[in-house]
Amino acid sequence: MILETESLAKRYRRRWALRDCTLAVPEGAIVGLVGPNGAGKTTLLHLIVGLLAPTAGTVRVLGGAPDRALQAGRVGFVAQNAPTYPNLTVADHLDLGKWLNPRRWDTTAARERVDRLGLPARQRAGRLSGGQRAQLALTLALSKHPDLLVLDEPVASLDPLARRAFLDETVAAATATGTATLLSTHLVADLAHTGTHVVVVTGGRIRLAATTAALGTTPAELERAILDQLGQSEELA
Amino acid sequence: MIRLALRQFRASAWTAVLALATVAAAVLATRPDLVDAHRACGPDLSCQAAFALDNIPVRTAFGLVVIVAPALVGAFWGAPLVAREVEAGTHHLVWAQSISRTRWLVSRLVVVGTATAAATAVLSALVTWWAVPLDEAAAAAYGTLDQRDLAPIGYALFALALGVCAGLLIRRTLPAMAVTLAGLLTARIVVTEWIRPLAATPRTHSMPLDPDTTGYGAAGNILLGVGPSTLQPTTPDIPNAWIQSVDVVDKAGKPLPNEVLHATCPTLDQGHGGPAGPVPEAVRQRMHDCVARIGETYHEVVTYQPGSRYWLFQWWELGVFVVLTAILGGYALHRLRRIP
Numbered sequence: 001m002i003l004e005t006e007s008l009a010k011r012y013r014r015r016w017a018l019r020d021c022t023l024a025v026p027e028g029a030i031v032g033l034v035g036p037n038g039a040g041k042t043t044l045l046h047l048i049v050g051l052l053a054p055t056a057g058t059v060r061v062l063g064g065a066p067d068r069a070l071q072a073g074r075v076g077f078v079a080q081n082a083p084t085y086p087n088l089t090v091a092d093h094l095d096l097g098k099w100l101n102p103r104r105w106d107t108t109a110a111r112e113r114v115d116r117l118g119l120p121a122r123q124r125a126g127r128l129s130g131g132q133r134a135q136l137a138l139t140l141a142l143s144k145h146p147d148l149l150v151l152d153e154p155v156a157s158l159d160p161l162a163r164r165a166f167l168d169e170t171v172a173a174a175t176a177t178g179t180a181t182l183l184s185t186h187l188v189a190d191l192a193h194t195g196t197h198v199v200v201v202t203g204g205r206i207r208l209a210a211t212t213a214a215l216g217t218t219p220a221e222l223e224r225a226i227l228d229q230l231g232q233s234e235e236l237a
Numbered sequence: 238m239i240r241l242a243l244r245q246f247r248a249s250a251w252t253a254v255l256a257l258a259t260v261a262a263a264v265l266a267t268r269p270d271l272v273d274a275h276r277a278c279g280p281d282l283s284c285q286a287a288f289a290l291d292n293i294p295v296r297t298a299f300g301l302v303v304i305v306a307p308a309l310v311g312a313f314w315g316a317p318l319v320a321r322e323v324e325a326g327t328h329h330l331v332w333a334q335s336i337s338r339t340r341w342l343v344s345r346l347v348v349v350g351t352a353t354a355a356a357t358a359v360l361s362a363l364v365t366w367w368a369v370p371l372d373e374a375a376a377a378a379y380g381t382l383d384q385r386d387l388a389p390i391g392y393a394l395f396a397l398a399l400g401v402c403a404g405l406l407i408r409r410t411l412p413a414m415a416v417t418l419a420g421l422l423t424a425r426i427v428v429t430e431w432i433r434p435l436a437a438t439p440r441t442h443s444m445p446l447d448p449d450t451t452g453y454g455a456a457g458n459i460l461l462g463v464g465p466s467t468l469q470p471t472t473p474d475i476p477n478a479w480i481q482s483v484d485v486v487d488k489a490g491k492p493l494p495n496e497v498l499h500a501t502c503p504t505l506d507q508g509h510g511g512p513a514g515p516v517p518e519a520v521r522q523r524m525h526d527c528v529a530r531i532g533e534t535y536h537e538v539v540t541y542q543p544g545s546r547y548w549l550f551q552w553w554e555l556g557v558f559v560v561l562t563a564i565l566g567g568y569a570l571h572r573l574r575r576i577p
Contacts, residue, residue: 049333051577052577070333073335079333080326083327083329085327092244096241096331099240099241100238100331137330
């Protein structure tokens with residue numbers, strides 16, 4: 001397994017953001033993590049990439065501690081809204097990726113990806129569109145050839161076309177390299193075309209974990225199955 | 238990693254270079270006139286005093302630049318260092334890479350800290366060099382201790398570290414800037430009032446009370462209350478000394494009690510009121526006789542730091558603030574791990 005959590009829990013002061021979370025992600029899986037705002041998705045992802053320490057339970061990434069996997073360059077992470085430095089150019093960001101990941105950074109792959117996506121090297125990130133910024137952030141995550149790619153609602157602020165393009169690009173890149181991917185979203189429709197697995201989180205607990213194939217053969221069936229399972233159609237639709 | 242920190246610091250560095258160039262231009266433009274005026278005075282002490290007095294505004298202005306610079310460093314370089322990353326969410330970009338967040342912060346502190354020390358050192362050197370004629374004429378080295386030589390470097394490093402810590406704790410740039418400014422002001426007052434005097438035991442100088450120059454007055458202020466009247470002997474003229482206290486004491490070193498003063502000089506507080514003007518001869522004579530009688534038992538003791546200890550105090554001030562900087566730096570690295 002690429003990722004395993006066992007009774008994972010996180011509490012902020014008196015409030016439990018995540019409880020009793022047990023999960024296993026196999027190699028090459030593309031896992032859609034879906035749930036309403038405040039469900040605990042970001043907390044779970046931050047625990048997985050080592051940005052947070054658990055209050056209880058364990059999380060093992062690539063067989064070890066999350067921060068060890070992160071520092072080995074084997075985990076790529078794109079945070080919520082795909083943050084970039086507005087005053088740095090696209091080329092600066094690629095340098096940043098190289099300096100921050102000296103052992104695993106693939107300069108050629110990064111440049112090729114940026115060129116292919118039409119991101120101007122001298123353009124400041126602050127002047128890129130939301131979709132381009134998300135692609136730049138994804139380039140930083142992919143160019144170290146991670147074994148696990150973690151994306152925290154990177155497309156939440158994008159329009160539907162840009163969102164679709166980003167997700168397709170992500171799935172294509174992950175599939176091509178066999179990278180296990182964990183992608184969170186609060187939009188069920190985002191997962192209909194992309195994932196091999198679905199994990200539904202609400203109220204800080206995992207409510208459903210299944211393969212997409214088990215839930216339906218068409219996007220509509222998948223969406224219906226998830227919403228039925230939750231009984232929260234209004235919240236998630 | 239250092240290269241990334243340099244890249245991110247580029248704009249700030251150019252701003253600092255521009256500011257230093259402006260100060261350097263002002264220094265080069267105005268110093269020749271100061272040198273000429275000072276040279277023209279020669280050894281004439283009254284001319285030198287007048288020269289120093291005439292140039293107080295410009296001396297104060299240059300001094301303020303040095304005093305304000307550390308505050309600007311703390312507010313604009315220190316406070317946003319982490320707080321702006323958190324506000325923009327970019328901390329999740331850099332902290333989710335192979336380089337640990339500790340190493341990230343250390344590299345940024347090395348770059349910004351080095352720039353801070355270098356920029357403040359250049360600024361302080363420029364102003365110190367510019368002020369040589371005025372400082373020589375004023376002969377009050379300790380009066381500008383915090384605006385010359387090494388001390389400003391310590392203040393700036395401390396302000397930087399304070400700003401970083403404030404940013405880490407508050408995680409919002411503007412409030413962190415405000416806290417940094419308030420913290421720096423507080424630290425400067427505390428160190429100046431209580432820590433600086435600990436650097437060396439002051440020297441003492443005893444002399445008889447001079448009935449012709451000793452006056453009286455009350456210490457205190459309107460807000461905190463005015464104390465009883467005391468004798469106020471003149472301060473001796475010790476060039477470049479830091480006069481810490483001037484007291485009237487007996488042979489055993491006990492200060493002149495208020496009761497003794499008023500018993501010896503019963504008319505001391507009986508002022509004549511009315512508009513200001515020359516002191517009547519009769520009043521002057523009474524004061525003279527009074528001080529002469531007290532002078533039979535009591536004398537004046539001055540505690541002071543001689544000008545020869547100026548560099549000891551410079552190093553002490555720098556050392557104190559460097560130690561505080563190191564403590565804050567350590568705390569910042571510890572605190573950094575707690576940010577989600």
